[in-house]
Amino acid sequence: xxxxxHGRAVLVVEDDFYLADDTRQMLEEAGAEVLGxxxxxxxxxxxLEMLRPDYAVVDVNLGAGPSFGLASTxxxxxxxxxxxxxxxxxxxxxxFKGVPCLQKPVDPExxxxxxxTLEIGVRNPPGR
Amino acid sequence: MDSGAVLVLAxxxxxxxxxxEILSRIGISGIVCADYGALVERLGPQCLAVxxxxxxxxxxxxxxxxxxxxxxxxxSDLPFIILTSHLPHQRATAWRAELVxxxxxxxxxxxxxxxxxLTSSTRAALRARQRQYELRGLLSELEHGNERFxxxxxxxxxxxxxxxxPDDLIIDWLPGAAAVFGWSAxxxxxxxxxxxxxxxxxxxxVPEQExxxxxxxxxxxxxxxxxxxxxxxxxxxxxxxALRNDDGTIRGFMKIGKDITDRRRNEERQAVLTAELQxxxxxxxxxxxxxxxxxxxxxxxxxxxxxxxxxxAALARTQTLLTRGALEGVELEGIVRDELLAQAADAAxxxxxxxxxxxxxxxxxxxxxAIHELTTNAAKYGAIGAPQGKLIVHWRRQPRQGQDWLExxxxxxxxxxxxxxxxxxxxxxxxxxxxxxxxxKGVGEMQLTETGLLCRISFPxxxxxxxxxxxxxAESGKENRRSS
Numbered sequence: 001x002x003x004x005x006h007g008r009a010v011l012v013v014e015d016d017f018y019l020a021d022d023t024r025q026m027l028e029e030a031g032a033e034v035l036g037x038x039x040x041x042x043x044x045x046x047x048l049e050m051l052r053p054d055y056a057v058v059d060v061n062l063g064a065g066p067s068f069g070l071a072s073t074x075x076x077x078x079x080x081x082x083x084x085x086x087x088x089x090x091x092x093x094x095x096f097k098g099v100p101c102l103q104k105p106v107d108p109e110x111x112x113x114x115x116x117t118l119e120i121g122v123r124n125p126p127g128r
Numbered sequence: 129m130d131s132g133a134v135l136v137l138a139x140x141x142x143x144x145x146x147x148x149e150i151l152s153r154i155g156i157s158g159i160v161c162a163d164y165g166a167l168v169e170r171l172g173p174q175c176l177a178v179x180x181x182x183x184x185x186x187x188x189x190x191x192x193x194x195x196x197x198x199x200x201x202x203x204s205d206l207p208f209i210i211l212t213s214h215l216p217h218q219r220a221t222a223w224r225a226e227l228v229x230x231x232x233x234x235x236x237x238x239x240x241x242x243x244x245x246l247t248s249s250t251r252a253a254l255r256a257r258q259r260q261y262e263l264r265g266l267l268s269e270l271e272h273g274n275e276r277f278x279x280x281x282x283x284x285x286x287x288x289x290x291x292x293x294p295d296d297l298i299i300d301w302l303p304g305a306a307a308v309f310g311w312s313a314x315x316x317x318x319x320x321x322x323x324x325x326x327x328x329x330x331x332x333x334v335p336e337q338e339x340x341x342x343x344x345x346x347x348x349x350x351x352x353x354x355x356x357x358x359x360x361x362x363x364x365x366x367x368x369x370a371l372r373n374d375d376g377t378i379r380g381f382m383k384i385g386k387d388i389t390d391r392r393r394n395e396e397r398q399a400v401l402t403a404e405l406q407x408x409x410x411x412x413x414x415x416x417x418x419x420x421x422x423x424x425x426x427x428x429x430x431x432x433x434x435x436x437x438x439x440x441a442a443l444a445r446t447q448t449l450l451t452r453g454a455l456e457g458v459e460l461e462g463i464v465r466d467e468l469l470a471q472a473a474d475a476a477x478x479x480x481x482x483x484x485x486x487x488x489x490x491x492x493x494x495x496x497x498a499i500h501e502l503t504t505n506a507a508k509y510g511a512i513g514a515p516q517g518k519l520i521v522h523w524r525r526q527p528r529q530g531q532d533w534l535e536x537x538x539x540x541x542x543x544x545x546x547x548x549x550x551x552x553x554x555x556x557x558x559x560x561x562x563x564x565x566x567x568x569k570g571v572g573e574m575q576l577t578e579t580g581l582l583c584r585i586s587f588p589x590x591x592x593x594x595x596x597x598x599x600x601x602a603e604s605g606k607e608n609r610r611s612s
Contacts, residue, residue, distance in 0.1 A: 016411070017563040018418035039566055061407065086407035086414075105414035 005032035005115070011053040012037035013044045013070065014084065015062045019106070023057055026108040041070040048073065055118055056081035057111060066091050071099070080118040082111065134158045134250060137167045137180040138211070147179055150243045151250060164188045171196050173264075175206060177253040179246075181239075182213035186223065194230045203263040207253035208234045211241060288364060290383040291371075292321045296339055299380065308364075308387045310357030321383060324354045326361065342370040342381060350385055363392040412447065416440060424554045435504070439555075442467065442500035446493050457486035460495070460534075464521055467499045471507040473519070477542075478512075482523035485534065488590045491568055495536075495585070498564070498572075501556025502538050502583060511540035511580050518542045525589070532589045533570070540580030560585060 010032045014020035020037035027034050035053050038044050041062055056074055058081050060066045066087060074081050075096070083092060083101040092101055100114040134151060136158045138144035148158035156176075161167040164184055171178075171193075185193075200206065208231045215223070228234045233256075235249050281289060281302055288308040291300035297320055301313040309316075309324060316323075322335035329335065329352065341348035348368045353361045366385020373379045419439050423432050445466060446458065464480050487495060503512065511517030523536040557574055560583060564572035570587025 015567065016414065016418075017566045018422065019414060020566065021562075022418070022421070037566075086410040087403055088406065091403065104410040105417050 005030040005112075007031075008054040009033045009035055009051070010115070011035040011044060011047065011051075011056040011079075011081075013039075013041070013056065013062065014059040015039040016059070019059075019084070019104070022108055023111060026111065027057075030112055041067060044070050045073065048077070052077075053079060055079065055115055057115075058083055060085035060087060060091065068093055068096065071096055082114040082118065084111075132157065132174060132176055134177045134179060134254075135161055135167055135170055135175055137161045137164065137178070137184040139163050139184045140181070143181055143211075147246065150246055154247050154251070156250060156254065164190075164193075168192045168196065171206075173201070173204060176257050177207040177209060177250060179209045179211065179250065181211045182215060182220075182224070182227075185210075185227065186213065186215060186220075190227070190230070197231055201264070203260050203267055205233045205256075205260060207256055208232075209246075209249050209253060210234055210236050212236060212238045286387050288366070288383070288385050288387065290316075290321060290324075292381045292383070294378045294380055296321045296335075296381055308356075308362055308385075309354070315357075321381070326353055326355050329353075338368050339381065342368045343378060346370055350383060361389075362387055363389045412443070415443065419443070419555075422555050422558070435555075438470075438504055439497065439500065441470075442496050443493070446496040457488050458492040458496075460485040460487055460523065460536075463487070463492065463496050464499055467496070467503040468512075470500075471503045471512055473503070473507070473512045477517060478519045478521070480521045482521075482536070483525060485523070485525070485589075487534075491534075491587065491590070494559070494563060494568055498556070498560050498585060499538075501559055502581075505556055506540055506581070510543050514543045516542040517580065526586075528588070533586050534589050535584070535586040538581070538583040538585075540582070543580035545576055545578060545580065 005027060008031075010027050012020055012023050012027070012034055014023060014037055017039075020039065024034045024037050035047055035051055036044070038047060039062065044056075044058075056079055058071055058074070060068075060083055066085070071081065071083070072095075081099065083096070083099055084104060084106055085091065085101060086104045089101050089103065092099070100117060102110055102114060134156055136144050136147050136151075138147060138160075139162065144160040148160055151158045158179070159170065161170060167178065167180065167184070197206065210227065210231075212224070213220075224236075228236065235253065237245055237249060281304070284304045285307040286304065288305040289300075289302040290298055290305050291302075292298050297318055298316050301311070301316040305316070306312055320335075322330055325335050334352070338348045338350060346369065349366075350368050351365050353363050356362050364385030365388045366383065368381055368383045370381055371379045419436060423436050423439075425432070446463075460482065461480065461484065468478060468480070506512040506517075506519060511519040518541045520539045520541075521536070523534060526533045526535050560572035560574055562572075564570050564585055564587060568587035570585065572586075573584045575582050
């Protein structure tokens, strides 16, 4: 699977260092510029104050149970993202139905595949 | 006790015995009363009817008889058959009218009376009396039934039962409702039933939706949190039933529900624990996958396998400690000593000291692995392995910017360091210098001094929390625990 993310900035929000680092490495190998990784929602939010990523990879649980505040912010700003979760998929609220959701342990390649579906959405936005 | 007899009062001549004789021919037993006093004495519920000649009553004080008649139980209306007498005309008319109205259920037979007239009148009276007895039976059954229902309803303390009128204002607040919600009947009568719904449900119009459904479908399920007097929440599993009049109009509503708060909380806790378990299992597997991936690929497979199994074992030790029970952190000194023990470090050359300190799960996990890496490294290249080597591990709590920090120092000495040797940029170094800042928001430094490795790890201590509460989904409702 090769997927070119050159010229794309991807925000990585994941509280597990190794998973975050693996994801960073994999994204960089695909040519992306990685923002973060950060391990907490507030760090991600302050990063979003200054930078606008093309995509984001977001862990559902950042240490204090499932939370979706950051996801709402991303959605509100029109930044496409994928979820990573250690929980069952049904923990994701209905409003994020269209968001790709990957269950841990995650094969890094799958993150790329999921991002590619976002890329298609960006290039062919619905409603055209 | 006289059972089922007609009382006959005809004190003059043979009229009394004659009447009893006539009745007995048609199977009715009669009792002759010698005078008015004897009649009053024999009155009772078992008495079927009274046949009295006017002369037995005329001129007497009928107060007792009239009083008895008026005081009969609700089902009873004793039939009187009065046989007229030739009384002085003017007074008789008024007296008779007064008698008839006082006794109520009176049949007046004018003498001379044909026996067929007497028997048919008596039969009619007895049939009416029989109906009264049937009514008595029904009333008593009803009373027993009501009493039974009352006992059941008043003793069902886990069941809240509430009756309301067509406008859903409470008209009956039974003891079960008082026990479940805390409000007394006095506090709740006349209030709308919606006042037991949570403010959230009230805002969303849930009470009205429920009534609407009860109106259209007869019954609406009511399975939700409600509020209680003390500001807590109680989970009811029940329903609201529309009560209808014969013509189909709504007479009111009955809400009945079982308090299953405890069961509900257990279910929620179970769900939380299950989700947590799932999350942990996945995390552990992800972590093991990372350990495999990040293992130093230099050296033999044998070496790789040893390092990996050592790391997995260290991970397993923390997991065992952390999952031992709720509210369980891990004692820092235990972590350090366990790892030193696993490397058979010479206790005489090792000094471990610091305040007693319980680490929360994330910190315990990272620190266990860090100490594991430092210890195996020291056994191979550093103070534990070197014959003259010494190791000091000490830690303290230190306030920094309003937060308690742990500052841990790992200092090796007595180790010959070849000039130019660098710390290995392996798994352990990455763990300490990169994972500690990322996950614990702290600082991890490693440097080689002339006599051995010096490592400093510091990070903010989290306020104590249970291992079983970290990484747990927030409770779905935000219910307060009931005070009961």
